[in-house]
Amino acid sequence: xxxxxxxxxxxxxxxxxxxxxxxxxxxxxxxxxxxxxxxxxxxxxxxxxxxxxxxxxxxxxxxxxxxxxxxxxxxxxxxxxxxxxxxxxxxxxxxxxxxxxxxxxxxxxxxxxxxxxxxxxxxxxxxxxxxxxxxxxxxxxxxxxxxxxxxxxxxxxxxxxxxxxxxxxxxxxxxxxxxxxxxxxxxxxxxxxxxxxxxxxxxxxxxxxxxxxxxxxxxxxxxxxxxxxxxxxxxxxxxxxxxxxxxxxxxxxxxxxxxxxxxxxxxxxxxxxxxxxxxxxxxxxxxxxxxxxxxxxxxxxxxxxxxxxxxxxxxxxxxxxxxxxxxxxxxx
Amino acid sequence: xxxxxxxxxxxxxxxxxxxxxxxxxxxxxxxxxxxxxxxxxxxxxxxxxxxxxxxxxxxxxxxxxxxxxxxxxxxxxxxxxxxxxxxxxxxxxxxxxxxxxxxxxxxxxxxxxxxxxxxxxxxxxxxxxxxxxxxxxxxxxxxxxxxxxxxxxxxxxxxxxxxxxxxxxxxxxxxxxxxxxxxxxxxxxxxxxxxxxxxxxxxxxxxxxxxxxxxxxxxxxxxxxxxxxxxxxxxxxxxxxxxxxxxxxxxxxxxxxxxxxxxxxxxxxxxxxxxxxx
Amino acid sequence: xxxxxxxxxxxxxxxxxxxxxxxxxxxxxxxxxxxxxxxxxxxxxxxxxxxxxxxxxxxxxxxxxxxxxxxxxxxxxxxxxxxxxxxxxxxxxxxxxxxxxxxxxxxxxxxxxxxxxxxxxxxxxxxxxxxxxxxxxxxxxxxxxxxxxxxxxxxxxxxxxxxxxxxxxxxxxxxxxxxxxxxxxxxxxxxxxxxxxxxxxxxxxxxxxxxxxxxxxxxxxxxxxxxxxxxxxxxxxxxxxxxxxxxxxxxxxxxxxxxxxxxxxxxxxxxxxxxxxxxxxxxxxxxxxxxxxxxxxxxxxxxxxxxxxxxxxxxxxxxxxxxxxxxxxxxxxxxxxxxx
Numbered sequence: 001x002x003x004x005x006x007x008x009x010x011x012x013x014x015x016x017x018x019x020x021x022x023x024x025x026x027x028x029x030x031x032x033x034x035x036x037x038x039x040x041x042x043x044x045x046x047x048x049x050x051x052x053x054x055x056x057x058x059x060x061x062x063x064x065x066x067x068x069x070x071x072x073x074x075x076x077x078x079x080x081x082x083x084x085x086x087x088x089x090x091x092x093x094x095x096x097x098x099x100x101x102x103x104x105x106x107x108x109x110x111x112x113x114x115x116x117x118x119x120x121x122x123x124x125x126x127x128x129x130x131x132x133x134x135x136x137x138x139x140x141x142x143x144x145x146x147x148x149x150x151x152x153x154x155x156x157x158x159x160x161x162x163x164x165x166x167x168x169x170x171x172x173x174x175x176x177x178x179x180x181x182x183x184x185x186x187x188x189x190x191x192x193x194x195x196x197x198x199x200x201x202x203x204x205x206x207x208x209x210x211x212x213x214x215x216x217x218x219x220x221x222x223x224x225x226x227x228x229x230x231x232x233x234x235x236x237x238x239x240x241x242x243x244x245x246x247x248x249x250x251x252x253x254x255x256x257x258x259x260x261x262x263x264x265x266x267x268x269x270x271x272x273x274x275x276x277x278x279x280x281x282x283x284x285x286x287x288x289x290x291x292x293x294x295x296x297x298x299x300x301x302x303x304x305x306x307x308x309x310x311x312x313x314x315x316x317x318x319x320x321x322x323x324x325x326x327x328x329x330x331x332x
Numbered sequence: 333x334x335x336x337x338x339x340x341x342x343x344x345x346x347x348x349x350x351x352x353x354x355x356x357x358x359x360x361x362x363x364x365x366x367x368x369x370x371x372x373x374x375x376x377x378x379x380x381x382x383x384x385x386x387x388x389x390x391x392x393x394x395x396x397x398x399x400x401x402x403x404x405x406x407x408x409x410x411x412x413x414x415x416x417x418x419x420x421x422x423x424x425x426x427x428x429x430x431x432x433x434x435x436x437x438x439x440x441x442x443x444x445x446x447x448x449x450x451x452x453x454x455x456x457x458x459x460x461x462x463x464x465x466x467x468x469x470x471x472x473x474x475x476x477x478x479x480x481x482x483x484x485x486x487x488x489x490x491x492x493x494x495x496x497x498x499x500x501x502x503x504x505x506x507x508x509x510x511x512x513x514x515x516x517x518x519x520x521x522x523x524x525x526x527x528x529x530x531x532x533x534x535x536x537x538x539x540x541x542x543x544x545x546x547x548x549x550x551x552x553x554x555x556x557x558x559x560x561x562x563x564x565x566x567x568x569x570x571x572x573x574x575x576x577x578x579x580x581x582x583x584x585x586x587x588x589x590x591x592x593x594x595x596x597x598x599x600x601x602x603x604x605x606x607x608x609x610x
Numbered sequence: 611x612x613x614x615x616x617x618x619x620x621x622x623x624x625x626x627x628x629x630x631x632x633x634x635x636x637x638x639x640x641x642x643x644x645x646x647x648x649x650x651x652x653x654x655x656x657x658x659x660x661x662x663x664x665x666x667x668x669x670x671x672x673x674x675x676x677x678x679x680x681x682x683x684x685x686x687x688x689x690x691x692x693x694x695x696x697x698x699x700x701x702x703x704x705x706x707x708x709x710x711x712x713x714x715x716x717x718x719x720x721x722x723x724x725x726x727x728x729x730x731x732x733x734x735x736x737x738x739x740x741x742x743x744x745x746x747x748x749x750x751x752x753x754x755x756x757x758x759x760x761x762x763x764x765x766x767x768x769x770x771x772x773x774x775x776x777x778x779x780x781x782x783x784x785x786x787x788x789x790x791x792x793x794x795x796x797x798x799x800x801x802x803x804x805x806x807x808x809x810x811x812x813x814x815x816x817x818x819x820x821x822x823x824x825x826x827x828x829x830x831x832x833x834x835x836x837x838x839x840x841x842x843x844x845x846x847x848x849x850x851x852x853x854x855x856x857x858x859x860x861x862x863x864x865x866x867x868x869x870x871x872x873x874x875x876x877x878x879x880x881x882x883x884x885x886x887x888x889x890x891x892x893x894x895x896x897x898x899x900x901x902x903x904x905x906x907x908x909x910x911x912x913x914x915x916x917x918x919x920x921x922x923x924x925x926x927x928x929x930x931x932x933x934x935x936x937x938x939x940x941x942x943x944x945x946x947x948x949x950x
Contacts, residue, residue, distance in 0.1 A: 053804035054775075068502050092508050100506045108499035112521045122507035129508075165893045176503065195659040195894055196831050200875035200887040207886075222804070225834075228882035248883050266809035267879050268834025272857045274880075275838035282813065283806050285760070286774045 007184055007216050008042040008065070008098075013074035015060050019291060032291045034060040036240035037074070039317070042184070047210065047217035049231030049248075051224055053263075055287050056237040062188050062220045066100055067091060078184070096126060096180040101206075103189035105169035109161040115172050116157035119143045122179040132180075146175040149212075150205060167198035171205070178209065186218045191226060203230055224267050228252060233323075236260050239290055239298040242317050245325040256326040258303045297329070305330060344597025347532075350590030358407045367397035369404045370555045378573040390575040393565065394555075398576065401557035402583050408558050409587070412551075413538035416473045420480025421531055428485035429523075432492030433515050443489065450482035454537070455544055462550045472551040476541050480534055487530045491523035525602045532595035536588040543584050559584050620647035621792055621825060622671075622710075627685035629663075629670045632678065636898045640666040642849040643685070647934070648793065651823040653816070655840035655857070657830060661894050662846040664829045668797050671827075672710060673702045690792075708738040711786035715798040717778035721770040727754075728766040731785045738789045753784040757814060776807035780814065787818060793825045794818075800835065812839055833876050837861060842933050845869050848895050848905035851924075856933030865937040867910045904940065916940050 015035040018028045035057040042048045050058040063069035065076050067083055076083045078094065086094060099122075102108035109118055120143045126132035127139065134142070144154055150171040161169055170190065177185055187206070191199040203226065210217060221227045227234055228248045236244045236257065244257040255261045262281040269275055283302045288294075297303070300310040309329055317327040366386060373395030381390040389398040424446070431442035449457065461475040495501070496519070504514045545551045546560030554561055559580045566577035629641040641663040648654050656664040669675050671687055673694065687694040689709065694702060706712075714720045722730060731753060732746035741749065747766070754762040757780045770778060779799060786794055796815060800808035816839060819826050828839055836843055836857065843860050845853040845868065853866040864870040874888035892909035895901075901908060907917045917940050925942045927935040 053806060063502075066506055068505055095506060095508050100503065102499040102503060104499055107497075108503055110500045110504075110518055110522070121504070125508045125513070131508075167893055173503070176507070180507070196833075197659060197872060197875055197890040198893060200877075201889040201891075203877075204887060204889055224805070225877040225879045225882055228879055229877035229887065252879055252882075262806060264879060266806045268808075268812075268832065268838050269878055269880055270833035270837045270861060270873065270876055271878070271880075272837045272861055275834075278838075280809055280813065282810055286776055286807070287804070 005044045006041045007044040007079060008218070009075075009077040010041070010061075010065065011039050011075045011077065013038050013061065013064060013076065014072045015057070015064050015069065016072040030291055030293070033240050033294075034290060035064065035071075038237070038240070038242050040235055040242065040245060042216060042218055044183075044216055045214060046233060047219055047231040049227035049234040050218065050220045050237060051222065051227045051234055052237035053222060053287060055239065055290055057240040057290075058220045058222075058237050059188060061237070062100075062186050062218065065218065066098065066186050067095070068100075092129075093131065096122075096131075097182050098184040098186060099177040099180060099182040101170075101173055101177045101185060101187040101190045104193050105166045105173065106161075106193075108173050109169055111161050114158050114160060115152070115164070116140075116143050116147070118161075118172055119146055119175045119179055122176060126180065142179070143175075146178055149178070149209065150175045165198075166194050167201060170194060170198075170202055174202075174205065174209070178213065181213075182215075184216045184218065186220070188220045189222070190219075192221065192223065199226070206230065224263065236263070239287065239294075241298055241314070241327065242325075243299065243327055245317070247323055250321075250324055254324075256320060256324070256331060257299075257328050258305050258330075259299050297327075341597065341601065343593050344601060347590045347593030347595070347597055350586060351594060354406055354410065354587055354590070357403055358410060361403040361407060365400040365403055367400045369396060369400040369557050372396060378569060378576070380573070381575055389579045390573065392562070392576050393569055393573075396555075396557075398562075398579055401562060402559070402579055405552075405557040405559045405562065405580070406583070408552055408556075409539055409542055409560075409584075412469075412472050412542050413476070413535055416476035416542070417480060417531055417534050417538045419473060419477030420534070421484050421527065423477070424481040424484025425488040425527060427481065428488030428490075429492050429515060429520065431485065432489035433496065433511070433519065439489075443485065446482040446485040449478065450486075454479045454541060458541055458545055459548065459550065462545065467550055467553070469552055472542060472545055475545070476538055479541065480538070483534060484527070484530060487526060488523055491526050492519055495519050495522055525598075529595055529599045529602065532591055532598060536591035536595070539584060539588055539591070620649045621690055622648040623686075623688040624667075624671070625686045625688065627667070627670060627687065628683040629666050629675060629680060630683045631680045633898070638897045639849050639900070640680075640897065641670060644844075644846070644849075644851045645685075646844050646851060646854065648825050648827060650792070651819065651825060652842060653819055653826040653828060653840045655828050655830065655836040655843040656846060657833065657836055657843055658846035659831055659894050661848070661897060663849040664846050665797055667846075668712065668795050668827070668829055671795065672706050672712060674712075704738070707734045707786075707791070708789045709791050710793045710795065711789070711791040712795040712797065713779070713782045713786045713799050715801050717775055717782050717802070718770075720782055721778060723770050726767050726769060727773070727781055731766075731781070731788055734785060734788050749788070750784070753788055754781070757784050757787075757818075758810075759784075775803055776810060779803060779807075779811050783811070783814065783818070787822070787824070790822060791824065793827065795827045795829075797829045798831070799828075801830070801832070808835075815839070833872065834878075845872075848897065848900060850905065850938060851936075852906065852938045854934045854936040856935070859933065859935060865942055866906075866939050867912050867941070868906050871909075904938075912941060914940055 013035055014037055017032040017034060019030045019032055021027055021029050038061065050061060052058045060069060064071045071084060078098065083091065083094060120139050123132060123134060123139045123142065127134050147154060147157065152168065152171050191202050194202060209215060219227060219231050231248055233245065233247050234251050235242055238259050244260045251260065252264065255264055262283050265278065265281040285302055288301060296311040297314050300306040307329060315327045315329045317325050319325045320331050376391050376395045378393055379385060379387055379391045381388055387397050389402065392398055427442050427446060431439045457479050458475040461478055462471055465471040465474060501514060501518060504518050542551065543560035546558040547564045552558035552561055562580040563577060566580065570577050625645050627641055627644050631638040631640055644667065656667060658664045670682055675682065682695060694705065728747045728750045731750035732743060735741045735746040735749055736743060751762050751766045754766055759765055759777060759780060773781065800811050803811065812835065815826060818824060830836060840857050842856055844851045845866065847868050853869050860869065861873065864873055871888060871890040875890055877887060890909050895905055903918045903920055904922050907913045922938050922940045923943060924936050924938045
């Protein structure tokens with residue numbers, strides 16, 4: 001049972017990239033608003049999904065939370081402390097509490113390091129600086145136990161990444177993320193690069209680990225079905241803003257935002273009779289460029305239910321029912 | 333397909349074989365030389381190669397045995413070339429990896445320095461540096477080393493740029509690693525291979541540069557032999573006594589060939605191996 | 611469901627196709643004795659994961675396999691009765707783009723970045739229909755309009771990088787259908803696209819297939835896409851077709867353990883939260899070191915002794931409603947049934 005303490009709170013997060021022109025003297029001609037004022041929270045023990053299509057800003061959000069990408073403004077409160085306000089030393093201390101599982105099993109492991117060394121590295125880094133009280137022997141024991149937990153044979157410890165399959169590499173990455181016993185795991189598209197039959201293995205592994213270690217997940221993905229399976233609550237993003245937040249089942253059964261409705265209707269369901277009966281909401285055109293200056297709701301150009309006021313100001317994210325928030329003037 | 337790998341191996345192995353031969357010559361020359369390389373023998377000036385006289389490669393205009401001079405010159409040439417290349421490699425790589433890793437202003441300024449060096453033709457730059465530093469032998473090492481800095485800076489910077497985007501770099505940062513740690517423990521080992529190839533190929537040109545410099549009278553001074561100054565003095569006698577030029581020339585050519593083959597073979601072995609590995 | 615009569619002769623008939631690759635690690639049997647038919651106007655799905663041979667099958671149909679290291683080691687590909695594997699490069703070139711067209715997964719690398727779109731589409735028209743450049747470009751603009759590119763007249767003269775991913779895929783489709791082919795081969799056409807764009811593109815392909823009675827061979831690993839688009843499905847594993855069925859049959863009554871496993875291990879948005887997903891144990895096989903017997907045996911929960919010794923024959927069930935029904939599995943081998 002997840003307790004209701006908030007582990008992570010994101011407040012008015014903005015990540016804007018300057019667009020510069022010029023060779024000698026670079027002038028700023030505009031901003032790429034990858035993340036434009038979003039706020040949400042993650043409760044301890046839950047799995048929160050961040051979902052959206054390309055350009056929605058979900059990956060940038062994850063990297064900003066993980067302090068691997070500088071945010072332009074806003075606060076990222078982890079257990080009440082703003083990560084952006086920490087000194088380098090304090091940040092280093094804090095990092096062990098949130099670790100990352102990356103998307104690409106081929107580039108997320110150093111090809112010249114053995115599997116066991118990859119998993120042990122975080123512990124060694126912290127032990128060397130005196131922040132972790134483990135001897136080398138204890139580190140090796142912990143590594144072996146982690147490998148077992150993620151389903152890797154101990155004999156694989158001395159192998160190099162290229163000797164493993166995609167799924168196994170992802171397991172190594174997961175073991176590495178668990179090495180420092182973090183409270184929060186940021187999973188950035190952890191199964192997108194894997195074969196279909198391996199995806200469910202890894203998803204189930206993550207679920208089991210979540211139960212065993214009482215982990216909290218921030219799960220980023222573009223595959224809505226995967227997110228619905230893994231996460232209890234989902235944040236739908238569009239063009240750097242949040243369109244809707246709801247529990248998984250509620251999102252599917254009662255989507256409120258026109259974008260969410262279109263997204264859900266576009267996801268194919270492996271059920272031929274059902275597919276034949278579905279009415280697809282086909283959106284007009286493409287996702288607009290995040291560099292264009294925008295006034296009003298970012299979705300209005302493609303929205304079939306856009307009203308006049310949608311062009312004048314952007315709708316705020318508001319709670320419409322318990323646990324269900326949406327940013328749309330249709331629900332005011 | 334196993335055939336292609338072996339073929340590429342043969343190239344590298346041949347190169348390695350040639351280099352090994354020269355190294356053997358150096359080792360031997362430390363203990364034994366057929367004749368004293370600087371001993372003049374006025375009775376046997378410009379003698380053609382003959383087994384009977386013991387001068388297998390003939391003698392030069394001072395009666396000195398060419399084979400012995402070539403053997404001694406070998407140590408000089410190789411030591412200077414290797415030291416110079418390594419110096420250039422170390423400095424150039426350090427510059428390149430920091431430039432590639434840090435990006436932005438650092439990248440621009442570091443590479444600007446490298447580009448300035450790069451814009452001079454190698455030989456002219458080396459001569460210029462020798463002019464500033466003086467004609468001592470060890471300055472040849474500095475001169476050639478400096479000439480090589482931009483090459484290594486570019487190769488290592490390019491390699492770092494492609495590697496930087498790999499997720500294991502971000503993973504290391506999220507695990508608490510600092511910038512230097514990531515650079516030296518994660519990135520540098522992964523660019524070793526292209527660097528080794530570059531070193532091997534650079535060595536061949538270094539040998540040529542060293543020969544050119546001593547040909548011009550910079551570097552090793554007579555009577556001590558270096559392949560370059562041997563060629564220089566042989567110019568006057570090429571028509572009369574071609575062996576005075578041929579043998580030093582061949583010595584240079586084969587060593588350069590050896591390094592080139594090794595470098596090419598290594599480059600071929602390493603590339604497809606990395607691609608097939610998935 | 612398409613109205614094709616069971617008696618219609620297929621326009622494409624693949625028989626016992628084998629495509630092998632000679633690598634330094636051994637012979638990779640990427641496609642090992644597969645047979646299937648495509649009828650006029652039918653949408654056939656080739657489903658499987660990486661390494662199953664679906665893409666290699668595609669490329670083999672148009673003889674686009676790089677030789678070396680690949681080679682077509684046997685079989686026939688009958689297009690309207692004629693074997694495409696006989697005949698030389700000239701013969702197959704006449705077919706490519708004109709009768710059988712292909713679109714690929716990555717629209718970014720499939721288009722020449724240095725040529726305007728109009729010229730790239732016009733190219734096929736000039737080659738196969740002998741149109742003049744002017745006429746070909748005009749037809750290209752029409753095609754772009756027909757497939758839904760806004761401002762087709764001006765956009766036709768843009769370069770690929772000025773289009774978004776979805777638009778580029780539409781351009782690819784325009785190129786592919788410009789000569790009104792009988793068969794369109796779509797190799798994972800929407801895998802690299804966002805899901806809302808994917809819906810648009812799949813819709814487009816389906817409409818084109820209906821309007822022009824064009825057959826489509828759709829390669830994908832997404833079972834949802836298959837459920838919505840295809841009439842018939844071939845499930846591939848390790849270079850073999852392990853199951854063939856009409857789309858409704860495959861999803862309601864999967865016979866091969868792999869098919870069943872796949873269906874149970876894929877999350878669905880309408881029921882994701884209801885139960886724990888099944889996982890097929892193990893990993894897709896290494897094609898160089900395939901085990902003896904059935905290639906799926908190491909991962910099969912219903913494997914029997916014979917599965918590890920002998921390769922299973924194909925069991926053909928009666929053809930209900932025009933769609934083939936077959937499975938390659940020892941569990942379904944009966945004394946009385948037909949085998950191949």
